[in-house]
Amino acid sequence: MPSSPHSPRVDDASVRWSIPRGSVASELKHRPLLLMLHGYGSHEMDLFGLAEFLPDEFVVASLRGLIPAGSGFAWFPLEWDAQTNELRRDVDDVNESARVLLSWLDDLDAEVGGLHGVTLLGFSQGGAMAIQMLRHAPERCDAAVVLASFATPDSSDGASERDAALAEASVPVFWGRDPHDPVITNELIAYTRRWLPEHSNLDARLYANVGHGISMEEIEDVRDFLESVTRL
Template structure:
């Protein structure tokens, strides 16, 4: 079964589509990746808080899921109180993301800087992009999310290469997030600092969501780590 490609016609851009190539010739790109069951419009409103130099592209995940879309399918394992997913599907979704980014870079003729922002399941994709191409992205904003153990072929080598680079990442979450299960947080707390230069911040009473304070902190982080 062929894994669906990223739908280029569904991308929400912060500049008119016909001006994307010329804008990206001079300005950095910020890719936004939404959570499970959501869509490309969910995070787009965050653009008003982001550094104005960014050209923002908010992507739609390739798989249908409930009222929206998903980067990979998940189901809840009640017996073990965790979220199950197929890491092979995560990898296939990552390859489609990379293909879309490659096509955009070919159109532009080369990027200035590329930063990533992912919420929940979109944050998983953020870490996967860094795993596969650790030097391609300048910084990541990782919100209410988790990392997965990449047991696919070449996973150990990719993690080792990422650990050599240790790109900057902002990790924001509520310690009482009711969606991201404790086992996922435990793995992420071990794995993330071994592979990234982590700025980790906790926000109370946010749940599986975002606060204005968190968004402002993420904006300051991007301003610091991306060439604007």
């Protein structure tokens, strides 16, 4: 699934692995991959600390965002809409970044000689990326965890066909959030509440007083979810 010549690429040198890089190919032949995708303006170390609380069977790869954003990185650009006082995103950028990440998975799959399984875990913008990757390749992923996040409205070419294929695949998705998250807009939450149940095998959870963050209770629920739906 090649990206265009001018697309951003995954910086392989920045990928944070839970095992030595030299052991990745042999370990991923029989252990599932957990791919971590951080939020806007953050970096590959942000979610990596969660790995110690998640099933040991996973090989964890935490990626760095594809483009610079403030003091960190992002998966796709955001622009401020002065009329609505909201951040906006171009779904074409979201789709292109999903293709770039899936191309990286293709390369890893070729290196390994066949991945044992792939689960996605994303926070905020990283969760939106995880959902978009599912839309493009539902057959590639065993499950996805999206935290304090949302699905991106997508009316681009082929979107309805991709969404139909995703609905048919019924991939298990864990969606955890604070009902009063101060960052994700009501519009995006309303869309995601309609869209996710129709396009996944959804486990939706609410966590009070977390804000735009993650609680230990939520992490424990994520661990239980991963143990129940992935090939461990």
